[in-house]
Amino acid sequence: MSSSFNTSAGTRGARQPGRAAKWFNKWMMKRIRRKGGAKLRGLNALVLTTTGRKSGEPRSTPVGWFPGKSGGWLIVASAAGAPKNPAWYLNLAAHPDQVQVELGGRKVYVDAEQLQGAEREEAWRQITTAAPRFAQYQVNTDREIPVIRLTPRSAR
Template identity: 55%
Template sequence: MTFSHSTGTRGARKPGRVVRWFNGLALRRIRRRGGPVLGMRLLALTTVGRRSGAARTTPLAYFHGGPDRWYVVASANGAATNPAWYLNLAARPDEVEIVVDGETVPVRARELHGDERAQVWGRITTSSPQFAKYERATDRHIPVIELTRRDGDAPST
């Protein structure tokens, strides 16, 4: 199944200038040292802009899914619309890379659906309850994205 692109009719405000400022600080830290930022495990997700074709990098909380597998959530803090990085992934799911724990990893993105999403979502909301709050703030179905290392791509640093 593909990306759903669903939007809602209600939700929290999208993150503003303070969050963009924090994202810049978080990206520098992720690229320099990796590790948690303010207690959150973060990765740097680089997508290709669906309209511009330019590289776009966003820090995101992630959840381990096993070797060479990571999960990210397109919550936008519970906003009614999906974040821009999600739309970029939907347009070009095979043109993605992440920096995680100091390693640059080319990945493929896939949105989870049905029972598979429900199982992963349960693990995410158990370990990070704020995501359940985001879900309550909107009537949008919050996408869960699986990132897996692209076949044949060796680890790089």
């Protein structure tokens, strides 16, 4: 699989989420795992586990998701409109074939692909219609906010 991850950091944007976000993320992941799913700032949430690009260690974080085609998920690397991409995006870019999601009490291995062109635009319209704050995040930064499609693997 060729890498589709090509969004570099911007030069302006909102503040990157801080230390309080780490505590909140741990709490949120426990909630998602305990309940088999949860809402994160009004969005359906899943636990995304990537492989650290530097450490090689598993890294988990809660992310909001939107329904993708064929039973997959769309996630957005917004970092609330910060100029830098979130760490999980950089991990996906380094290891797009070493990703899993936890949702509904199960773990699913997925392939990750950054959407480009017309596919991204269609997904972006879906996302910003369902959650208008993402449109504001895009206004806040000069990087194009990545939209990632997670597709379940049939066998692993």
